[in-house]
Amino acid sequence: MQNYEGSSGKLELFEEILEDVLESNHRVVVFSQWVEMLKILEERIKERGFEYFYLNGSTKSEERIDMVNRFNGGEKQVFLVSLKAGGFGLNLTGADVVILYDLWWNPAVENQAMDRAHRIGQENSVQVFRLITKNTIEERIFELQQKKKDLFDQVVSSAQTFITELSEDELMQLLEE
CATH class of the missing domain: 3.40.50.300 (P-loop containing nucleotide triphosphate hydrolases)
Structure with missing residues (x-):
């Protein structure tokens, strides 16, 4: 162009x-x-x-x-x-x-x-x-970025929840060799 x-x-x-x-x-x-x-x-x-x-x-x-x-x-x-x-x-x-x-x-x-x-x-x-132009590939890229971010946030949130639900003994077992 x-x-x-x-x-x-x-x-x-x-x-x-x-x-x-x-x-x-x-x-x-x-x-x-x-x-x-x-x-x-x-x-x-x-x-x-x-x-x-x-x-x-x-x-x-x-x-x-x-x-x-x-x-x-x-x-x-x-x-x-x-x-x-x-x-x-x-x-x-x-x-x-x-x-x-x-x-x-x-x-x-x-x-x-x-x-x-x-x-x-x-x-x-x-x-x-x-700056994102509506109805363009840019808008689609932004949507993909948001999906990636949401997925990352879900994974991190799940990992944090998982760790907080562990007992002290379970945590220690994870850290041991």
């Missing part, structure tokens, strides 16, 4: 959210799993005159550290991050808004990305926006 000339409701919503949060003096980290999408978002951000950092998998580690430190120090309003490149090892406490532009199959990857702003040193509450 390289030559698509139409509009995108999702992109328009992104621009609205971005305008609102930046006008309210919030700072934003935007994650996308697609570098091509990040480039489109970058163009929209440039058009509006917002200052931003951009990080993807090809960003050198020294540059990553420098950008993160500068962002956390209050420089620039927006940080565009590739979901895979930014899911690990970043501390983005300079942001108090996270936007997940598109979904990843594995909700743990998204959770790790969101956790970049929920780190030690974060002094503000962090607001997270997940």
Whole structure:
């Protein structure tokens, strides 16, 4: 769809959210799993005159550290991050808004990305926006993520119930060699 000339409701919503949060003096980290999408978002951000950092998998580690430190120090309003490149090892406490532009199959990857702003040193509450287009594969991915989460919660809950129902002797037997 390289030559698509139409509009995108999702992109328009992104621009609205971005305008609102930046006008309210919030700072934003935007994650996308697609570098091509990040480039489109970058163009929209440039058009509006917002200052931003951009990080993807090809960003050198020294540059990553420098950008993160500068962002956390209050420089620039927006940080565009590739979901895979930014899911690990970043501390983005300079942001108090996270936007997940598109979904990843594995909700743990998204959770790790969101956790970049929920780190030690974060002094503000962090607001997270997940942009999901209705009646698309994205919506189906979100439903699958919710099913995985519900199943995980059931397993963990069952395990906790099982352990709490054991007697002290039964627990000791489980721990013995």
